[in-house]
Amino acid sequence: LHVGPTIRICQLNIEGIFRSKCEYLERLLKKHSVDVLVLEETHIEHTHLFDTRGRIIGFDLITCNNHLKYGLACYVKQGIEDCTELKHTSIAGVFTTAIHVGELTITNVYKPPLVQWPDPLHPPSQHPSIHLGDFNSHHTMWGYEDDNYNGVAIVQWASLEDKFLLFDAKDRGTFHSSRWQREYNLDLCFLSKDSKGNPIIASRTVLDLPNSQHRPSIINVGIEIPVITSTPEPRWNFKKADWETFQKSVDTNIRWIPPTTFNRFIGIIKAAAKHSIPQGFRKTYIPCWMEESEALYQEYSLNKNPATATAMLESLNSVRRERWKSLVEETNFTHSSRKAWALLRQLGGANPAYKHWTTIRADAIASHLIQTSKAPVDKKFRRQVMRQLSTQNKNLSV
8 A cells, every 4th residue: 555656666787788688677577566677787888779688668768877898777667757867977987877756866876896986975965865776895784794995985975975774684685696605785775864864765675587696676665554465264353243142142042952962062152153253354454454544544545645644654553553562461471372472473474584595406416326325346246246147047048
């Protein structure tokens, strides 16, 4: 559920743009409803080559910063008219392009691995703005074991310009080294903050790209309230149960059955529950979405007032806060720890950690078995066995 203007950006180091990659990107962008696509390392020296190698159906090339070995490109979905091109730069080997979509400024950045950041690193930008791309810098803030000069320079720039790093340690790395079988975070995203110190509301998801070490990132910018799709299994709603009707139904019918007929007792309980306890399921729902939140949302749909959207989010957050407090206070390990462990699994299940799957081919297993199963052969014993086998064959033929 979107509240206010939202935009979805896809960022990728494409390692050379070709028609086959563009065909895959077309399906990826359509599947994830992407509005803006920013690419690094296009390896295109002249803009007219995008007509043959970099044509993406449904998207228009807005700006590019061409280079035979590096290069940047920005695409925007067809139908988005409020989009303007800003200047692109190539300073001290660092390439940037910038576009303006609505009120948001998007800056695509690429720094080659052997190049150091210039001083100043980036020119100042006004809120709201996003800097994203392939930064090729190491720092412990985004998952590296140590810092290097470029990583420290980025952290200092983010501190001076009051930028927020969009990073989650649970996410997969944006670069998977096939040589070292390790993941790294070369691609970063920095968000600007408003006058109150609040960054742009955004989230990031790392996807896969076949036959490439780089992985595309989807950045959702804007307020998105998650809508839960429930499993189609009927459930009892005990909060809306009519317990008085349930009690009267059980008391009225239980006197007519003998004590030994347990199955009839179960039937009485089920019949009373069907008449007094609602049963069913919701196809989609928003947790803690109450009547007040729905009324404020309908009001916002009509007037588009930011204050109404803020009041709706505060209403939703207050209900979530109260439910969280009651859930924690009622958690008790004395009698059963099932609810407590279920709560812990739910807390970690919102963004599960990525499991690293080991890719071992069947030929490698067979080769390993052959090498380890070889044993020294006793030639004298082998000749004896062959003589005995020959003698047995002669006796059978006679």
